[in-house]
Amino acid sequence: MTRKSKTHMFDDPKNVKRVITALYAVCALSLLADFVVDRHAYHPAENLFGFYCFYGFGACVALVLIAKEMRKAVMRDEDYYDD
Secondary structure (H helix, E strand, O other), X not given: OOOOOOOOHHHOHHHHHHHHHXXXXXXXXHHHHHHOOOOOOOOHHHHOOOHHHHHHHHXXXXXXXXXXXXXXXXXXXXXXXXX
């Protein structure tokens, strides 16, 4: 009895490229929307062009770097539950 292997949407490299292109387009649109959206800034740095885009990117990078360091403190041995 053989199982039929299921193909998924992201098995096709063209679909992966489409998703990445769509993400780039959304990022570009959000950066361009900075010209037309009227922001009510509470801090002077918020008036800089693309502040929220760069702030969000920096926050994501910081989360990844912090998570990498936290992994060292939280990680257990492979046979932790076998004892």
